[in-house]
Amino acid sequence: MGRNIFKVLTRRKTDSDESTSEMARCLNLVDLVGLGVGSTLGLGVYVLAGSVAKTVAGPAVCLSFLVAAVASAVAGLCYAEFASRVPKAGSAYVYSYVTVGEFAAFVIGWNLILEYVIGTASVARGLSNYIDALAGNHIRLGLRDFAPMDINFLSQYPDFLAFAFVILITALLSFGVKESSLLNNIFTVLNLLTVCIVLVSGSIKATTKYWNIPSSKVPIGYGTGGFFPYGISGVMAGAAKCFYGFVGFDAVATTGEEAKNPQRNIPLAIMISLLIIFAAYFGVSTVLTMMSPYFDQDSDAPFPYVFDKVGWPIIKWIVTSGAVFALCTSMLGAMFPLPRVIYAMAQDGIIFKPLAKVNAGTKTPIIATTLSGLLSGFMALIFDLDQLIDMMSIGTLMAYTIVAISVIILRYQVDEDKPHLQQHESSKHSNVYNGFIEIFNLNNNKEASTRTSRITNWSIIIYSIFTALLAAIIINATEPIFTEPFYFVGFVVSLGALFILLAVIARQPAVDPQLSFKVPLVPLIPxxxxxxxxxxxxxxxxxxxxxxxxxxxxxxxxYFFYGIQNSEEGKKLRQPNKLQSLDPEKAAMRKEDTKL
Incomplete structure (x- = not known):
């Protein structure tokens, strides 16, 4: 029974390239880059740079963005390879379904829904706060008096303006992907022009003296001055916060059924988007901290404040107007992938099937889009910006982790069309010495088998466990590592295990797929x-x-009360005509998978 349940949970999607799509292929490379930049370049550049500089990293916030960009680029490389492998709507959900199995795919898809819902709601709330700040906070004060919400884990007031923004974007996305993409491109161009205005005008007023402020002139509670007022630990803590600024490029990967030539254009769009976004963040954070002391930044709206301070009110209003358009673009980009993930999961039957209905006129998943808007609008209505941002990252990071693991699994996965390798391996390696030779592939075996794939899979699972242990020690016991033997031993053992497991994976025979883009330096990058x-x-x-x-x-x-019984993969396994097309050995295996 337990074995059958495991096989059901790990059944994989087998027709990722066979089925036709009802959605229109109308997005070119420019559209995809515009979507990636537009969905990412929002709150990060107009709010995050100032707030992280003020209380977390100081002028070294530009280095925090660099570290966050490296982490995002590594994840982006993995996304790019999978986009060239699996040109379907659904992003990491489909990728994990094809490689890891149905249960892992559901978990990832479910958390991607959370990511995009929170992302849309947080940008809507940020846009509402930005407009409210320009209006002298009259909207906030009025709503707080009209409908106060005295609950600790909710906002102080319902933000009807943020709700209205989400509903407006929902209506726009329902009209059609090409129309919403065109508007997104226009807003993205305005966004980039605003960033250029900040860089050019800000550089005129920039001076390096704000990077060398002595500690005697720094207010209490704002570090020690200089370029690293909060130390290297502040740079790393800032990187964790700045990572939020790069969340959104994976929206490009959800357009597999609407992109022209997805195997080529999606990987290119991901990498080009990340380069543009990093250049904008690095430049803006550098100029911002050279125009004004880091401790004198405005955490909510840094640009209007700093340009007002240097006596340039015209630039202030130009930048503020551009910021509003940028946040609109970011909200559009954040919500764009949400109905597509829901559509992909519903089409596979693991969530409610009616959500996969595509409107004949607009060629969009209309029910999924409407549900996405209502859910995102409700979240924006009852939660404030800080709460939304705190809830957003975990789903994204889990999706990135599964994609990276899936890259390794596929690179070392046995070719199922060679069953003789599976039969040959079972009689070998019965003692410890031979097992050691096999684990490190000291015989220099060049062809992947079921056993080498299994060694790789277990190695990456154990690698993830030791990674979590090492990260926990670094985060929670930085100082005691070199003073207390318990933490020191844990640190050394975990670090050593990571290098050994990395060597074990690298020694296994890999499969060399013919793809338009492949992650370099596998398994190191994943x-x-x-x-x-x-x-x-x-x-x-x-x-x-x-x-x-x-x-x-x-x-x-x-999933357990609906999806596991209505899964399209499960239905195919229960169809006799499908089983008859398989050879007897595979048919017997498929039949056993259906016994739950």
Missing amino acids: CLSVFFNLYLMLELDLHTWIRFIAWLVIGLLI
């Missing part, structure tokens, strides 16, 4: 991505984990 992502996940607070677990429980109830 393993680095796993480390970065798990480290940042453990940086999240307890309340974020509690909310995440509650969301996950709801999803698991849906």
